[in-house]
Amino acid sequence: MDAFAALANGMAVALQPMNLLFALIGVFLGTAVGVLPGIGPALTVALLLPVTYKLDPGGSLIMFAGIYYGGMYGGSTTAILINTPGESASMATALEGNKMAKAGRGGPALATAAIGSFVAGTLATLGLAFLAPSLVDFAVKFGPEDYFALMCVAFVTVSATFGDSPIRGLTSLFIGLTLGLVGIDKLTGQARLAFGIPELLDGVEVTTLAVGLFAIGEALYVASRRHHAEEKLEPVRGSLWMTREDWKRSWKPWLRGTMFGFPIGALPAGGAEIPTFLSYSTEKRLAAHPEEFGKGAIEGVAGPEAANNASAAGTLVPLLTLGLPTSATAAMMLAGFQQYGLNPGPLLFAERPELVWGLIASLFIANVMLLVLNLPLVGLWVKLLAIPQPWLYAGILVFATMGTIAAKPSVIELSMLAAFGVLGFLMRRFDYPIAPVVVGLILGPIAEAQLRRALAISLGDPMVLVQSWASVILLTIAAIALIAPFALKGLGRFKASDD
Amino acid sequence: MLRLSTPILGAIAAIATALTPASPQAQQLELKIMAPAAPGGGWDQTARAMQQALTASGIARSVQVTNVAGAGGSVGIAQFVNSAKGDGNQMMVNGFVMVGALIMNKSQVTLDQVTPIARLTEEVQVIVVPASSPIKDAKDLADAIKADIGKVRFAGGSAGGVDHVMAALFANTIGADASKVNYIPFSGGGESLAAILGAKVTAGISGLSEYDGQIKSGKLRAIGVSSPKRIPGIDIPTFKEQGIDLVLANWRSVVAPPGITAEQRKSLTATVEKMTKSQAWQDILKQKGWDDAYLGDEEFAKFLKSENERVTAVLKSVGLVKS
Numbered sequence: 045m046d047a048f049a050a051l052a053n054g055m056a057v058a059l060q061p062m063n064l065l066f067a068l069i070g071v072f073l074g075t076a077v078g079v080l081p082g083i084g085p086a087l088t089v090a091l092l093l094p095v096t097y098k099l100d101p102g103g104s105l106i107m108f109a110g111i112y113y114g115g116m117y118g119g120s121t122t123a124i125l126i127n128t129p130g131e132s133a134s135m136a137t138a139l140e141g142n143k144m145a146k147a148g149r150g151g152p153a154l155a156t157a158a159i160g161s162f163v164a165g166t167l168a169t170l171g172l173a174f175l176a177p178s179l180v181d182f183a184v185k186f187g188p189e190d191y192f193a194l195m196c197v198a199f200v201t202v203s204a205t206f207g208d209s210p211i212r213g214l215t216s217l218f219i220g221l222t223l224g225l226v227g228i229d230k231l232t233g234q235a236r237l238a239f240g241i242p243e244l245l246d247g248v249e250v251t252t253l254a255v256g257l258f259a260i261g262e263a264l265y266v267a268s269r270r271h272h273a274e275e276k277l278e279p280v281r282g283s284l285w286m287t288r289e290d291w292k293r294s295w296k297p298w299l300r301g302t303m304f305g306f307p308i309g310a311l312p313a314g315g316a317e318i319p320t321f322l323s324y325s326t327e328k329r330l331a332a333h334p335e336e337f338g339k340g341a342i343e344g345v346a347g348p349e350a351a352n353n354a355s356a357a358g359t360l361v362p363l364l365t366l367g368l369p370t371s372a373t374a375a376m377m378l379a380g381f382q383q384y385g386l387n388p389g390p391l392l393f394a395e396r397p398e399l400v401w402g403l404i405a406s407l408f409i410a411n412v413m414l415l416v417l418n419l420p421l422v423g424l425w426v427k428l429l430a431i432p433q434p435w436l437y438a439g440i441l442v443f444a445t446m447g448t449i450a451a452k453p454s455v456i457e458l459s460m461l462a463a464f465g466v467l468g469f470l471m472r473r474f475d476y477p478i479a480p481v482v483v484g485l486i487l488g489p490i491a492e493a494q495l496r497r498a499l500a501i502s503l504g505d506p507m508v509l510v511q512s513w514a515s516v517i518l519l520t521i522a523a524i525a526l527i528a529p530f531a532l533k534g535l536g537r538f539k540a541s542d543d
Numbered sequence: 544m545l546r547l548s549t550p551i552l553g554a555i556a557a558i559a560t561a562l563t564p565a566s567p568q569a570q571q572l573e574l575k576i577m578a579p580a581a582p583g584g585g586w587d588q589t590a591r592a593m594q595q596a597l598t599a600s601g602i603a604r605s606v607q608v609t610n611v612a613g614a615g616g617s618v619g620i621a622q623f624v625n626s627a628k629g630d631g632n633q634m635m636v637n638g639f640v641m642v643g644a645l646i647m648n649k650s651q652v653t654l655d656q657v658t659p660i661a662r663l664t665e666e667v668q669v670i671v672v673p674a675s676s677p678i679k680d681a682k683d684l685a686d687a688i689k690a691d692i693g694k695v696r697f698a699g700g701s702a703g704g705v706d707h708v709m710a711a712l713f714a715n716t717i718g719a720d721a722s723k724v725n726y727i728p729f730s731g732g733g734e735s736l737a738a739i740l741g742a743k744v745t746a747g748i749s750g751l752s753e754y755d756g757q758i759k760s761g762k763l764r765a766i767g768v769s770s771p772k773r774i775p776g777i778d779i780p781t782f783k784e785q786g787i788d789l790v791l792a793n794w795r796s797v798v799a800p801p802g803i804t805a806e807q808r809k810s811l812t813a814t815v816e817k818m819t820k821s822q823a824w825q826d827i828l829k830q831k832g833w834d835d836a837y838l839g840d841e842e843f844a845k846f847l848k849s850e851n852e853r854v855t856a857v858l859k860s861v862g863l864v865k866s
Contacts, residue, residue, distance in 0.1 A: 057760065090587065187743045196797050230727055233647050233702030233863050244620055245614035245648055312737035366736070366755045379588070388756070452612065493730075500727050501743055 047174050054401025058409050063106050067406050070107035071413045074114020079122050080447045084131050084251075085115030086372035093380060101384040102399055106406040108380055109360075112373050113165060113410045116356045117418060120157040120349050125150060126440050127430055128259035132250040132354040133316035136324040137484055138258055140337065140344030147340050150426040151284035156294045156342055157349040158418040159286075163295075164302040164350035165411040168357030169195050171306050172364075173404050180313070180365045183310050188497035189509050191313055193518035195491035198318050200525045201325040202483050212476045219467075220484020223248045230493045231500070243456035252318075252448055253485055256461045257478045259444040261468015263437040268469070270433075284423055294346040297327050300348030309358020313494070315371065316355040325348035357407065357522070364388055364400060572603040572814070576797075577627075577635040579585045579619020581612040589663065589795050592827045593818065600821035602814060615644025615701070621652045627800035631807030632814075634660060638795035642847075642854045645701040646864055654851060657798040658808055659844040661815045664828065665792035665836035668709050668769040669751040669779065673742045674762055681767040681785040684746060685717040692723045698735040699748040702728045703863050706748040707795045708854060711768065711861045713782075715788050721860040739763065750793055751777075752832045794836055794850075796843060812840045 057063065077088045088107050118136035124141030138156060144153040171179070199217075226237045227247030238244040286294070304319035304326070315370050327343040328334055337344055363374045367381075367388040381388050386396065393400055428436070471478050495509075502508030510516050574597065578590035587610060594606040611619040616637055627633040635657070645653055672678045678687060688695050692714065699706025707728065711721040727744060730734035736754065739747035740762060747754070747763070757763040758779075767782040768774065769791040782789040799811050818824050819837045828835055838846055858864040 048800075087581075090581075093588075148755075183743045184737050187738065187741055229702075230730060231702060233728075235648065241613050242618045242648070242650070243619060246612070312734050362737070366740070392756075454618075497727050497729075500725060503693055503725075 050397055050401045051173055051405060053247070053398065054403075054405035055408075056400055057102060057402030058106065058406035058439030062100075063103055063406060066107040066408065067101040067110045067410050068413060070110020071114040071117075071410050074111035074116075075118035075121075075414070075417065076114075077111070078115035078118020078120075080133065080443075080450070084372070085111050086376050088115075089373060089376035089380065093376065101381075101386065102402050105377070105380055105399070105403050106410075109376050109403055109407055110410040110413075112356055112377070113353070113407065114414060115373070116353050117158070117161050117414050119352075120345075121154065121162070121418075121425060121444075124153045124157065125425055126259065126436070126443075127262050128440060128444055129251075129254050132482070133320055133355070134349075135254055135258075135317070135479065136320040136348035137345055137352075139324065139479055140341050142253065143338070143340035144342065144345065145426070145429060149340060149342075150429055151422055152286045152290045152342060153340075153345050154422045154425060155286045156290060156346045158415060158422070160294065160301065160346045160350040161353040162297040162411050162415045163298045164305060164354040165297075165357060165414075166408060167302045168306040168309075168354035169404060169407045169411070172357050172360055172407070176361045176365050179307065179310050179361055183312060183362055184366070185512075186311050186514060187512065188494040188501065189516065190512055190514040191311075191494040192491060192498055192509065193515035193522070194308075194311075194318070195487055195494065196522040197518050197525070198487055199491070200320060200485075200522045202321045202480065202487075211418065213480055216471065216476050216478065216480035217484045220481040220486075221488040222484075223253065223481070224485045224492075230489070231496050241456060243454055246490070248460065248485060249452065249457070250482065250486055251451065251459050252457060253464050254482050255444045255448060256464025257471070257481060258466035259299055260442050260465025261463065261472055261478065263441050264465060265472045266437055268473070284426065289419065290342055293332075293342050296330075297323070297343045297347035298331075298350040300304075300326060302354040305351035305354025305359040309355025310361040312360075313490065314361055315486075316352045317357075317492075318352040319355050320348035321483060322533065323351040337384035359532040360407075364392065364403075367392075402410060546724065547788045563818040573632060574603050574606045574814075575609065575627075576606060576635045577609050577611060577619060577623055577633070578655060579611055579613075579616035579623070579635060579641070581610060581635065585795060586616070586638060589638075589797075592699065592824070592831065593636070593663075593797070596818050596821055596824035596827060598820065599823040602817055602821070609709045614648055615704075616641040617644055617650045617652075620645070620654075620657070621650065624652045624656050624801055629802040631811065634797050634799055634811065636795060636797055639705050639793050639850065639854075640701075642851055643705075643708060645854055645860060646858055654798075654847060656801045658801060658803055659694045659847050660797050660799050660808070660840055661819070662794055662796040662836055662838035662843045662846060663815075663819065664833040665794040666750045666752065666833065667774060667795060668705065668748060668791055669758075669763055669765050670709075670713070670767055671747045671749075671754050671758065671763040671765050673739055674743065674764055675742060676745070678746070678766060679764070680780070681782055681787050684713075684766060685787065687745070688714060688717060688719050692719050693725050695725060695746065697724065697726045697746055697748055698729055698738045698744040699726065700728065700735070701730070702726075703858060704728075705791070707861070707863075708857050709748050709789070709791050709817045711857045712789055712791060713787070715857070715860065716782075716787050721857070722862050724861060726861075751779075767772060792834075792836070793825050796838075796847070808840065839856075 073088060074085055077085060088111050103461045116133065119129060120137045123134040123138035124145050127138050127140045129135045135505040141153045144150060144257040151431050221525040226244055228245050229236055235245055304323045308319040309316060324344055325346060327347040330336045331337065331341060359371050359374045363378060367378065378388060386392060448457060468478055498508050576586040576590045576593055577722050592607045594608050597603040597606050611622050612620065619635065623635045642654065654835040678684050697710040699710065710724050710726045713722045714721045728737060735747055738744050751768060754763055758765045765779040767785060768779050769789055770781055771783060771790050773781055797815060816839065828857060
């Protein structure tokens with residue numbers, strides 16, 4: 045019951061008018077920067093840090109948390125409406141969400157994203173309040189071999205999910221894996237595939253690739269088809285709001301997305317992207333109408349959106365309990381704590397309970413604010429789609445370029461964006477799925493580094509990969525996911541010949 | 544380079560300006576400081592701390608901080624040397640990590656090309672082990688390394704960075720073969736901390752402030768710090784007093800572009816020195832937990848040269864740089 049009492053006290057702190065104002069500023073800024081590709085919550089918190097040190101620590105930390113949650117929200121809006129993921133964690137949302145928007149169902153897509161984020165954010169914040177100490181013990185035990193096993197699960201499920209032909213899906217995945225090799229090798233510090241260009245030493249930026257492939261590629265493709273059959277965009281067809289059917293199809297993905305997002309977000313190297321991919325593939329498998337996937341299935345928006353918001357709360361578990369920052373934004377928030385001389389960790393809960401619980405309570409409030417801020421805007425946002433196509437896509441080009449330049453102003457970055465745009469166009473033209481490229485870029489380097497770390501720790505003994513329970517279970521899941529489709533197919537044939 | 548051109552960043556900047564008090568006796572000096580890293584890291588924080596101290600104490604009228612991220616500062620320094628040449632109102636923050644990064648990335652631009660102005664701060668390094676480890680002090684660790692160097696797994700930051708250099712120096716100092724050090728780089732302190740707490744590795748290396756909370760709460764045991772003398776208020780023995788001659792600090796400094804006149808250099812050095820003596824700077828140091836390590840231009844130039852030689856030798860000894 046201690047946690048309840050502490051949370052009630054925290055609510056009292058969070059509901060002070062000044063703190064409410066900070067939460068409101070935070071979610072508003074967060075939503076705004078989430079919308080812009082390239083500028084993420086981490087950058088915003090970094091820029092605000094030096095100016096907030098004169099403010100009261102509680103208020104500014106509440107604002108930072110609002111920015112974090114808001115950023116996760118805002119990214120989905122552009123992903124759905126104009127196929128431009130505001131940050132990499134909204135990529136899975138773009139897959140189905142943009143198809144829905146094109147079919148006139150942008151309203152329900154935005155609504156399920158907003159409500160799903162709210163549900164997931166609230167559940168995950170509850171998890172943060174009550175499970176943090178036990179979850180963190182588990183998260184710390186997760187070693188490199190376990191991460192590698194988790195990556196195997198992600199690779200198998202994700203590559204099986206995208207596209208109709210496995211060969212095309214794998215081709216795309218390998219393009220992504222190759223791009224993932226570019227830059228300084230994390231374990232030896234040697235440059236790979238950088239061709240002596242200093243800008244390439246840090247590797248390919250995920251947002252540059254995602255924005256190039258998704259937004260620019262799409263704009264080029266639409267332009268090339270303009271004189272063929274013009275694709276009619278309907279801004280709104282049917283209800284602007286979610287129907288009973290939509291609700292029925294959304295609530296389970298919301299909960300499942302939360303189940304993926306929160307624990308994986310709490311892992312020190314978990315991140316927000318992996319749970320969104322896992323959620324997307326799970327929903328595709330479990331869906332009553334799997335044929336709708338790729339054409340705008342609401343489950344494919346509800347699940348990943350819930351997952352990315354839940355992972356944001358998950359990230360705060362190791363940050364608050366151990367002082368472990370596991371994402372760029374969390375690292376900035378840690379810097380925020382430190383500038384007040386506060387060290388997150390086991391002692392913080394005991395030393396400054398009003399601050400920690402005030403922060404957790406304000407996350408609930410930020411969630412409510414985000415819902416209130418976003419739902420009325422749905423009607424306004426979908427009007428964007430009524431803009432004539434040439435204008436809309438010209439706008440997307442400007443918007444995408446601006447976001448990339450703001451994040452990393454260099455000619456090389458811009459050239460890469462353009463090159464990825466052309467690649468995206470060609471892949472669309474010849475019917476290769478584009479999502480696996482980004483998946484390969486995100487997962488490849490993590491899988492490689494974790495595998496090599498595990499082997500370095502075991503002095504080269506491969507048995508380390510099956511030494512922990514977590515890795516055995518995860519590798520088994522990966523193996524089943526890999527073999528099951530073939531086995532089921534074989535079984536089906538066997539049955540058929542039996543008749 | 545964040546030009547704050549977009550409306551959102553503009554709004555952030557507006558809030559920033561509204562919250563930063565303007566000094567009444569501000570002078571006409573307008574400076575530009577480049578942080579050759581993304582916002583948020585140590586160099587960026589140093590640049591922004593300078594900005595804050597210079598304007599708050601009225602030494603400069605305005606200070607603009609730009610960020611050019613990439614490859615441990617290799618991208619930033621290349622741009623700085625080329626575009627700021629001869630400009631006496633520009634400076635760039637750098638530090639220990641850049642020395643190794645430039646060597647490893649075979650950068651065309653080297654630290655010989657910039658004009659050293661001052662060393663500003665430094666942070667002491669620490670070696671920790673999990674609380675459950677049988678290793679109690681630096682001697683135990685040295686014995687473990689001598690027994691079987693491959694079995695002692697070090698976790699720390701990026702390959703060739705200060706933590707890696709420290710692992711190699713530790714091995715060198717006790718007479719072991721540095722090229723056989725089993726160093727496992729992690730991205731960011733969080734991930735390596737998890738590996739140490741989970742006892743996946745033997746020992747961890749990092750800046751002291753990063754592991755401070757865990758050391759105080761008893762989850763990690765600090766077996767030594769890299770400072771020359773015991774730090775007041777911190778109950779951790781130095782390596783030196785344990786008979787291991789390992790002294791190292793993660794320093795940060797500020798440099799000017801090439802091709803500036805002797806006068807310009809003098810005036811920049813005077814400006815920076817005045818800043819380090821200001822109350823505003825001292826307050827920031829205290830608040831961030833940085834140690835004041837001011838070293839003026841000539842002395843800093845000498846120090847930079849010796850660190851460059853030392854790091855090059857270490858990176859060669861661990862095989863990261865081919866000789």
